Amino acid sequence: MLEPTVAAIRPLDEAAMAAARDLQGRLTKPVGSLGALEPLSVRLAGLAGTCPPPLPEPAAVAVFAGDHGVHAQGVTPWPQEVTAQMVGNFLAGGAVVNAFARQAGASVTVVDVGVATALPVDPASLGLPVDPVAPVGLPAGPRLVAANVRAGTRDMTVTAALTSDEARAAVEIGIRVAGELIDGGAGILLTGDMGIGNTTPAAALVAAFTGADPAEVTGRGTGVDDATYARKVAVVRAALDRHAPDPADPLGVLAAVGGLEHAALAGLVLGAAARRVPVLLDGVIAVSGALAAAAFAPDAVGAMVAGHRSAEPGATVALRHLGLDPLIDLGLRLGEGTGALLALPVVTGAVRVLHEVATFDSAGVAEK
Ligand SMILES: O=C(O)c1ccc[n+]([C@@H]2O[C@H](COP(=O)([O-])O)[C@@H](O)[C@H]2O)c1
């Protein structure tokens, strides 16, 4: 499933982008007055291969949850069980992602791709396929996809976090979730993640794919103290020294120093890009997965929209490497898909302009 998906990812459509640029120049506003929304609308036209591109609705958030063997190195103060407990909270509708999804009219699909401890949910509610996306304004209740590849990764300072087969399985789960959400009607996918300790592999992935130093890309995650932060940088450095991952081999990088949710997020991005549906990226975990997706298929970047600039320094390094400017910068560092959800109206607005705004000609407004 991975290889055909990568092969299906193509460059943006130049004719549709030219049409969108031309239309932007004829709408009743000074050219450039919508700032970053204008190039975004052009890119989304190029992705859809038509101008105007479809409105990005309904929106579907996929929250991938996983645990991390590197938790044993003391890189986060939170117990590992919080990952499973937060999955329960997502399914009960009580997390920030649920509040923001209700506000945005987005559905929430929670994917257990590698949680280590028991989920506080009724096993009868587990299963595929992903439920269809609800119409805008009527989000379905959160759904769980049970797709656990293994009960957390291995400790990357001791051995590879995943086997190559496990990394591939997680990427393919992301591709499958993208396909099912799009088949269910989603017009845009939003990335979400949950995994105690997952900012450590995210930093390692960013360093591996960009060549940046671990000290430059490692952040304080959930808010770690100075001693934990110093340990975290050392852990990222030790893992990279041990495995020397090759950035030209994304599956190898994901297996060596990644996480199951990071790999699945890479797959979600690839799946969206192959279907030419935009994917709105959340924080540092999402952008580290996006780096892997870009290493598999450089044209996948055309489908990516950077929702926000996470406070984690690795996010800024990754976005620079991808050539993406985040839409909002609010100092968020929660994950779950919260930053992407807040950015969603900006993306919709960028496209809506191409659908609804009059031209100078049609409105009888004089040009300069
Ligand atoms: O999205 C982000 O950029 C982000 C930044 C810091 C923390 N997080 C969330 O916090 C958890 C990981 O933090 P930590 O300190 O345990 O590595 C995980 O559940 C992430 O979703 C997320």
Ligand SMILES: Cc1cc2nc[nH]c2cc1C
């Ligand atoms: C409470 C809590 C909620 C989260 N949501 C995403 N990551 C998280 C980490 C913690 C600790």
